[in-house]
Structures are given as C-alpha cells and as structure tokens.
Amino acid sequence: MWIFDRQTLTFLAVNEAAAHHYGYSQTEFLTMTLKDIHPWGDTPSLLNYRLKIKSKFKAPTVSYSGVWKHRKKDGTLIDVEITSSLVSFNGKDAMLVLAHDMTQHRIAEEALRQSQQKYVSLINSIDGIVWEADARTFQFTFVSPQAERFLGYPNERWLTEPAFWADHLHSDDREGAVAFCKKVTEEKKDHTFEYRMVAADGRIVWLRDSVSVVVEDGQPVKLRGVMVNITEQKQAEDRLRYLAHHDGLTDLPNRILFADRLGQALSRVRWHKRVVAVLFLDLDHFKRINDTLGHNMGDLLLKAVAERLSSCVRSGDTVARMGGDEFTIILADVAQAEDVPKVAQKIIDAVAKPFVLAGRELFVSTSMGISLFPNDGQDVQTLLKNADAAMYRAKEQGRNHYQHYSPAMNVRTLERLALESSLRHALERKELLLHYQPRVDLDTGQITCVEALLRWQYPDLGIVPPNQFIPLAEETGLIIPIGEWVLRTACQQNKLWQTMGLFPIRVAVNLSPRQFEEKNFIETIATVLKDTGLDPNYLELELTENLLMKNAETSIATLRQLNAMEVQISVDDFGTGYSSLSYLRRFPIHALKIDQSFVRDITTDPDDSVIVTAMIILAHSLKLKVIAEGVETKEQLDFLRSLKCHEMQGYLFSRPLPEDELARLLAIGKSLSDS
Ligand SMILES: Nc1nc2c(ncn2[C@@H]2O[C@H](COP(=O)(O)OP(=O)(O)OP(=O)(O)O)[C@@H](O)[C@H]2O)c(=O)[nH]1
Ligand SMILES: [Mg+2]
Known part of the structure; x- marks a missing residue:
C-alpha cells in the first residue's frame, strides 16, 4: 500500500510490506516516483492514466484499475492487481493504492491453461474415443472428437441420446456387452472388453473398450474409458484364422x-x-x-x-x-x-x-x-x-x-503299427544284425566279396524276413538310420577281419532309394569310411537299376562322386527293370549283378538262358564285371563259366553267414573247388 502525488507521481507514503516487496527500504521508496516501479514501456499508458484520473475522478472514490506490470528493484516484473482511491494527503491531491501481487496466481493460471490444453490435445491425439458416462444409465457425458471420426455420428447424438451406446451396438454383441458392463460396474471393477458397433454408414467397427469405474461414497458414479478401434486387427485375425483352417x-x-x-x-x-x-x-x-x-x-x-x-x-x-x-x-x-x-x-x-x-x-x-x-x-x-x-x-x-x-481292415493296420513301433526300437535294442554271403571269382575260386544282408532278430518271433520290414522302413523313413547302421557295421566288420589278418575282401552294402536321395548321402559314406578306417576300395555299394534310372541325371552325378572316392558300385537285380542302354553306358559303375530269377532257370528255360547270355555279353562289351546271383547247382555254374561270367554268389558256395562263421571260411581259405 502506498500513496502517491497525483501531480508529480512521487510517493508520499508506503508501508513496510510494500516497499519490501519491491526490494526497497521505506526511505528509498519515498524518494521514487510511480514511474520507477513501472517497466519502461508502460510510461505512455501511465501518463494517459494520470490524465484520466485527473479529469475523471474529482470526488474520493475507490476503483479497481486492473492488473499492471510492475518492476522490482532487481528488475523482475510482477503482475499486480491495483485497487485505488483518490485521497487528499498533506494537502496534496494524492492516490491511495492497494497493490496485490498476482504473479504466482498468474503463473498457476497459465500452467493450468497449458495443462488443460495439453490434455485436450492429448485426448484428441489418442487413436481412440475417450469418454465418460453415467454409471447408472450409461448415458455419455463426454466423448472426444474421435467418436465422430470412427463411427460417423455427431457428438451431440452420443451425448443426448440416453441409450446411444446400447442402441448402436452390433445386434449380436448387444446383450452380452450391456450385461457385462452392468456386472463389472456393480462390482466396481475396471475392465476391458471388445465388441462391435455399427457406424452411421453401416460399417461394422470393432472396439476394445477399457473402462474404469469412478466410485464415490462406495457407489459407482461414473464410468470413464477409452474405446480403441481394433477393426483392422480383428480383420487380420479373421484372415489368419481362415488361413489356418x-x-x-x-x-x-x-x-x-x-x-x-x-x-x-x-x-x-x-x-x-x-x-x-x-x-x-x-x-x-x-x-x-x-x-x-x-x-x-x-x-x-x-x-x-x-x-x-x-x-x-x-x-x-x-x-x-x-x-x-x-x-x-x-x-x-x-x-x-x-x-x-x-x-x-x-x-x-x-x-x-x-x-x-x-x-x-x-x-x-x-x-x-x-x-x-x-x-x-x-x-x-x-x-x-x-x-x-x-x-x-x-x-x-x-x-x-x-x-x-470293416473291423478286419484294422487288424492289418494294427499289425503294421505294431511292427512299425517295434522297428523304431529295433536299432536301440540291438535287434538288427548282419549276415554275410560270399561272392567268389569263377577263375580263382577265391572269395572276393561278401554281401551284407540285414536281419531282424525279433524277440519271440525269431528272424523277420527283410521283405517284410524293409518296405516298411522305406515308407516310414526309418531306412535312413537303419541304412547308416548297416553301412557302418559292415565297414567296421570288414576292417576287423583285415586287422585279424584275414585275406582282404570287399563288403557289399545294399542301398535303398531313400538313402541314395538323402542330401548328405555322400557325406555319410565319407564319414563312415573315415570313422571305421576302411579303405574305400573294400566297400562296394549295390544299387538297383530302378533306383538309378528313376532320376538318371542326378544318379550319374552322385555316382561320379562315389567314383572319385574310389568306392565300388554294382547294379543289383539287373534285368528286372527297364535300363536304358544309353544310360548304362554313362553310369560310372563297376559291376552288374544278374538277378537270381534269371539264373534259377538258365539250364532249363531257353528264354532265360538267352537273356543271361545277352546280359553277360552286354557286360563284357561295357567292360563291366558280371556277377550271377542265386547260383545253386553245378550245372548253372558250368553254364555261367562257359559264358565267362566273372563271379557268382549263391547257395552252391555258401548261404549268408554270421560274421564268425564267415571269418572261419576266410581263415581256412575256402574256395569254389572245395564245394
Ligand atoms: N500337383 C500337386 N501334387 C501333389 C500335391 N501334394 C501332393 N502331391 C502329389 O500327389 C501324389 C499323391 O501320391 P499318392 O496318392 O500316394 O499316389 P498316387 O500316385 O495318387 O497313387 P495311388 O493313390 O496309390 O493311386 C504324390 O506324388 C505327391 O507328390 C500338390 O499340392 N500338388
Ligand atoms: Mg493318390
């Protein structure tokens, strides 16, 4: 509070608090004029003000003259609310001023305005409808502008129609959504749920509504929430579900x-x-x-x-x-x-x-x-x-x-299933074993090679014939681990015979189509040879002609790789398929094995003897070794010898034998002339 001279604007009196507030002592303050507490820019309006009060206010009166900017001693500006009254002071026309510093208030007000603005823009920027509704009637009391954007109804309709929400729910969702909302409101639980609303243009809009319940005096009074438009997400989910089904x-x-x-x-x-x-x-x-x-x-x-x-x-x-x-x-x-x-x-x-x-x-x-x-x-x-x-x-x-x-059909399926699951365990239970059938050179009579033949020693049943389980192994893919086991065991065994000091021979292993087509087939062969230490020359792979012909070009490539490794290759069951001679010429193979079905009748069936003769001549012309399988009689042997067939395999010399018996044959050096 102070008094100033209306003529000169000099201060005539000031209270301690006012002087102090402005940063002056009372004495200092009284040496100053009104101009000294005004920012410089205010001077013209101040003069104007002085004129005004001079002309207008003759009688003593109290007036509110608004908010002014004042300057403190340290130069800071403050907002001051001024109430003034014309007075006479020591005979001078003076003015009594009550000044109230509004700066803090102003700052707070500004902050509030800004924060309100911030919230409004925040609400408007949310990709969802912010809303408030009565907890009892569900009538909206506030909805943000997005409401109109999402659904196309003007905001007034949301606010004025008592059941706007329920009325515009998708008919399939209406009952459920309203009931759910009632229930959780009663329970005063915040909740999130999803439902469909129908837009003004008939579109279906999926919303995810997160609602909080405002409770006063233990009663739910308001609901506030955000509805997020999840239509696109739902469509994507639907599409995914469709694709999955x-x-x-x-x-x-x-x-x-x-x-x-x-x-x-x-x-x-x-x-x-x-x-x-x-x-x-x-x-x-x-x-x-x-x-x-x-x-x-x-x-x-x-x-x-x-x-x-x-x-x-x-x-x-x-x-x-x-x-x-x-x-x-x-x-x-x-x-x-x-x-x-x-x-x-x-x-x-x-x-x-x-x-x-x-x-x-x-x-x-x-x-x-x-x-x-x-x-x-x-x-x-x-x-x-x-x-x-x-x-x-x-x-x-x-x-x-x-x-x-008919139920009978299942019996066979069951048998098959049982067989399949047993076969799965055969490897780990060590029920598989190999027998070896010797092959002999018709010139020297010596054993040159043994063919490894797979046997399954099934508990209780004895030995299961290969033709009963190999096709199953092929079909189920079990042939891959089984085939690798056969290869490894045969190589190991052969190496063992060699370390025992027995006459070195080759071991022939049959390959199945699936093994041959495996991506890492070549790698498997190389690993097994390396692991067992067997010289590749002592391994022979037997492939059927159908297998080779099935995909002749790839076969040639694979065979070349095997050749490079110095593994021997023979074509099994020769004569039973439809080999193309032009391919046969191109296959890098070492031997042909004539199928036993031809050999069986060579001495009795003229057709077979013609076929076998032709096959042996063919092999000679292709410079391939030729081996007759299934030789059982002396007559067959003589016939084959006369055609200069190179080797034979069959009961006439020996059946397939367990490894120890075969070792014995090798040890005694059994030859064809002995049989
Ligand atoms: N073009 C085409 N072939 C497919 C598709 N899916 C599987 N196949 C082939 O369909 C064949 C089905 O074989 P199978 O039914 O076992 O044999 P199949 O030749 O019909 O002989 P059967 O059924 O015993 O009479 C296989 O050769 C698959 O490669 C596909 O999406 N498109
Ligand atoms: Mg089919």
Missing part, C-alpha cells in the same frame, strides 16, 4: 477345420438316431499326372476336383482337403445308412468324368473309404482312421470304387 490351393477346409466340423456334426446327431458318414478319398495314380504333365497341371486338377466334389454334396455337408491328393467329405445328416452308397457312387462317377484344363482333356479316378457314425466309430479320430483304412482297401481292390469299413 483352409487349404491354400483349393480353399477347402483343411484337416483342422474338418475335424472341428465332424465333431460338431457328431454332437448334433448323437441323440437323434441319424447317421453321419465320413468319406475318405484319394485320387488314383495322381503321381502320374504330376510326372507326365507337371506339378502345375496337377495343382489345377486338384482345384477342379475340389470344385467338383463340392458340387456333389448338400450345403450342410463338408468337403475338405487333407493334403496331397486326399479329400474327405462329411455327409452330415443322413436319414439311413443305405443312402450313403448312392452318394458315394455319385461322387466317384462325378470325379471320373473328364476335366478340361488348360485346353486339354484329363481323366482321373478316385478310391474311397467310408465309415459311418455310430457303427464304425464314435469319435472324430476313429471315424477318420477307419475311413482311411477302408480307402486303402479300395486301392488294393483295384481303385476307382468305394469300400465300407
């Missing part, structure tokens, strides 16, 4: 969705004495289509078959692709089992009709297995497995027809 090529349901649909179909009819049929289809000789016309054509055909199958069934039925050329069909609701064969035949006939693809006419047939609920199985897996077993039967019985499942 459909086959990419044909767009049919895949195995997963099939199982799901079958499960649903079963639970629907379980109590209604109705039948569900599972049809399992596999196209016949589809591989030929791929092989002759190419994979792309195969794909086109699969798509066309998919369409045709779909057109054969009713809308409640499901056609699925299991993978490859396998399709399954659920006939979901069949009044009586007798109806199924009619549909099955209709489908088989439909598939057999010509397809026109890329301008050419194609034919394919299908084999089908049928299992029926409830008779052939009560659950998805059993029905599917049994339909599959029946399909196999249809294949065996000549293809292009359907077979109903």
Whole structure:
C-alpha cells in the first residue's frame, strides 16, 4: 500500500510490506516516483492514466484499475492487481493504492491453461474415443472428437441420446456387452472388453473398450474409458484364422477345420438316431499326372476336383482337403445308412468324368473309404482312421470304387503299427544284425566279396524276413538310420577281419532309394569310411537299376562322386527293370549283378538262358564285371563259366553267414573247388 502525488507521481507514503516487496527500504521508496516501479514501456499508458484520473475522478472514490506490470528493484516484473482511491494527503491531491501481487496466481493460471490444453490435445491425439458416462444409465457425458471420426455420428447424438451406446451396438454383441458392463460396474471393477458397433454408414467397427469405474461414497458414479478401434486387427485375425483352417490351393477346409466340423456334426446327431458318414478319398495314380504333365497341371486338377466334389454334396455337408491328393467329405445328416452308397457312387462317377484344363482333356479316378457314425466309430479320430483304412482297401481292390469299413481292415493296420513301433526300437535294442554271403571269382575260386544282408532278430518271433520290414522302413523313413547302421557295421566288420589278418575282401552294402536321395548321402559314406578306417576300395555299394534310372541325371552325378572316392558300385537285380542302354553306358559303375530269377532257370528255360547270355555279353562289351546271383547247382555254374561270367554268389558256395562263421571260411581259405 502506498500513496502517491497525483501531480508529480512521487510517493508520499508506503508501508513496510510494500516497499519490501519491491526490494526497497521505506526511505528509498519515498524518494521514487510511480514511474520507477513501472517497466519502461508502460510510461505512455501511465501518463494517459494520470490524465484520466485527473479529469475523471474529482470526488474520493475507490476503483479497481486492473492488473499492471510492475518492476522490482532487481528488475523482475510482477503482475499486480491495483485497487485505488483518490485521497487528499498533506494537502496534496494524492492516490491511495492497494497493490496485490498476482504473479504466482498468474503463473498457476497459465500452467493450468497449458495443462488443460495439453490434455485436450492429448485426448484428441489418442487413436481412440475417450469418454465418460453415467454409471447408472450409461448415458455419455463426454466423448472426444474421435467418436465422430470412427463411427460417423455427431457428438451431440452420443451425448443426448440416453441409450446411444446400447442402441448402436452390433445386434449380436448387444446383450452380452450391456450385461457385462452392468456386472463389472456393480462390482466396481475396471475392465476391458471388445465388441462391435455399427457406424452411421453401416460399417461394422470393432472396439476394445477399457473402462474404469469412478466410485464415490462406495457407489459407482461414473464410468470413464477409452474405446480403441481394433477393426483392422480383428480383420487380420479373421484372415489368419481362415488361413489356418483352409487349404491354400483349393480353399477347402483343411484337416483342422474338418475335424472341428465332424465333431460338431457328431454332437448334433448323437441323440437323434441319424447317421453321419465320413468319406475318405484319394485320387488314383495322381503321381502320374504330376510326372507326365507337371506339378502345375496337377495343382489345377486338384482345384477342379475340389470344385467338383463340392458340387456333389448338400450345403450342410463338408468337403475338405487333407493334403496331397486326399479329400474327405462329411455327409452330415443322413436319414439311413443305405443312402450313403448312392452318394458315394455319385461322387466317384462325378470325379471320373473328364476335366478340361488348360485346353486339354484329363481323366482321373478316385478310391474311397467310408465309415459311418455310430457303427464304425464314435469319435472324430476313429471315424477318420477307419475311413482311411477302408480307402486303402479300395486301392488294393483295384481303385476307382468305394469300400465300407470293416473291423478286419484294422487288424492289418494294427499289425503294421505294431511292427512299425517295434522297428523304431529295433536299432536301440540291438535287434538288427548282419549276415554275410560270399561272392567268389569263377577263375580263382577265391572269395572276393561278401554281401551284407540285414536281419531282424525279433524277440519271440525269431528272424523277420527283410521283405517284410524293409518296405516298411522305406515308407516310414526309418531306412535312413537303419541304412547308416548297416553301412557302418559292415565297414567296421570288414576292417576287423583285415586287422585279424584275414585275406582282404570287399563288403557289399545294399542301398535303398531313400538313402541314395538323402542330401548328405555322400557325406555319410565319407564319414563312415573315415570313422571305421576302411579303405574305400573294400566297400562296394549295390544299387538297383530302378533306383538309378528313376532320376538318371542326378544318379550319374552322385555316382561320379562315389567314383572319385574310389568306392565300388554294382547294379543289383539287373534285368528286372527297364535300363536304358544309353544310360548304362554313362553310369560310372563297376559291376552288374544278374538277378537270381534269371539264373534259377538258365539250364532249363531257353528264354532265360538267352537273356543271361545277352546280359553277360552286354557286360563284357561295357567292360563291366558280371556277377550271377542265386547260383545253386553245378550245372548253372558250368553254364555261367562257359559264358565267362566273372563271379557268382549263391547257395552252391555258401548261404549268408554270421560274421564268425564267415571269418572261419576266410581263415581256412575256402574256395569254389572245395564245394
Ligand atoms: N500337383 C500337386 N501334387 C501333389 C500335391 N501334394 C501332393 N502331391 C502329389 O500327389 C501324389 C499323391 O501320391 P499318392 O496318392 O500316394 O499316389 P498316387 O500316385 O495318387 O497313387 P495311388 O493313390 O496309390 O493311386 C504324390 O506324388 C505327391 O507328390 C500338390 O499340392 N500338388
Ligand atoms: Mg493318390
């Protein structure tokens, strides 16, 4: 508070607090004028002010003259609210001023304004609708501008329509979302839930709403939340779900969705004495289509078959692709089992009709297995497995027809399964063993080589013949570890005989197609040779001619690598396949083994003797060693000798023997002349 002279603007009186507030002592203050506490720029308005008060205010009166900027002694500016009153002081026209420093208040006000602005812009920048609503009625009391952007309704409608939220929920979600919201509000729990709302233009918008409940006096009063637009995310999820449940090529349901649909179909009819049929289809000789016309054509055909199958069934039925050329069909609701064969035949006939693809006419047939609920199985897996077993039967019985499942089919499957799982353990349980059958040189009569032959010593059953388990091992891929075991054991054994000081011979190991096609096949051979220390010259690999011809160009490349390693190669079962002479010439091989089926009858069947003669001449012309397998009689031997066949293998000299017995033959130097 101070008093100043209205004429000169000099201070006439000041209280301690005011002088101090401005940074002056009372005495100092009283030497100054009003100008000294005003920022320089204020002087004109100050003069103006002085004029005004001179002219206007004649009588003593109190007036509020607003907020002024004042300057303290240290130069800082403050905002001061001024209330003044005209007074007479010591006979002078003076003015009494009450000054109230507003600076802090102003700063706070500014901060508040800024923070409000910040929140508004924050709310507006959120990719979601910020809202507040009454906890009892759910009527909105605030929604941020995004509401209009997301859903197209003006904000007033949100705020004025009492049930705006519920009214614009997707009808499928309405009941659930409202009930959920009521429940959690009552429980005063913050919550997040997802639902659909329908936009003004009819679009469906997925929202994820995170709601907190404002509680006062123990009662929920308000709800506040943010609705995030998750439509795109939901669409992406839907797409993913679709992809996970459909086959990419044909767009049919895949195995997963099939199982799901079958499960649903079963639970629907379980109590209604109705039948569900599972049809399992596999196209016949589809591989030929791929092989002759190419994979792309195969794909086109699969798509066309998919369409045709779909057109054969009713809308409640499901056609699925299991993978490859396998399709399954659920006939979901069949009044009586007798109806199924009619549909099955209709489908088989439909598939057999010509397809026109890329301008050419194609034919394919299908084999089908049928299992029926409830008779052939009560659950998805059993029905599917049994339909599959029946399909196999249809294949065996000549293809292009359907077979109903019968329990007998499963017995064989079970046997097979048991065999397969035993075979899996055979290696670790050391049930596999090798026998060795000698091969002798017809000139010297000496053993030159032994063929390693795989045996499976199955507990309780004795020895399982190779033809019973090798195909199974091929099919299941077990041939890879088994084949490697055979190779390693044979090499190890041969090395052992050599270290025992026995006459060095070769060991011949049979290779299966799968082994030969393995990516690291060459590497495996090299590792085994290195690990066992066997000189590669003492290893011979026997490959069937079908295996070599299957992919002749790749075979040549692989054989060259083997040659470079100095491993010997012979062609097994020669004469049983369709070797092309031009390829045979190009294969870097060392020997041909004439299959025993020809040798058996060379002395009795003129055809066979002609064939064997031709084969031996061929081998000579190709400069290949030739070996006759399955030689059992002296007559056969004489015949082969007369043709200058190089070696023989067969019971006439020796059966396949365990390693110790073979070692004994080597030790005594048994020769052909002894037998
Ligand atoms: N083009 C094409 N071929 C496929 C596809 N999936 C699997 N295959 C081939 O389909 C064939 C199916 O073989 P299988 O059913 O075992 O044999 P198949 O030749 O049909 O003979 P059967 O069924 O015994 O009558 C295999 O050769 C696969 O390589 C695919 O998506 N496209
Ligand atoms: Mg097939």
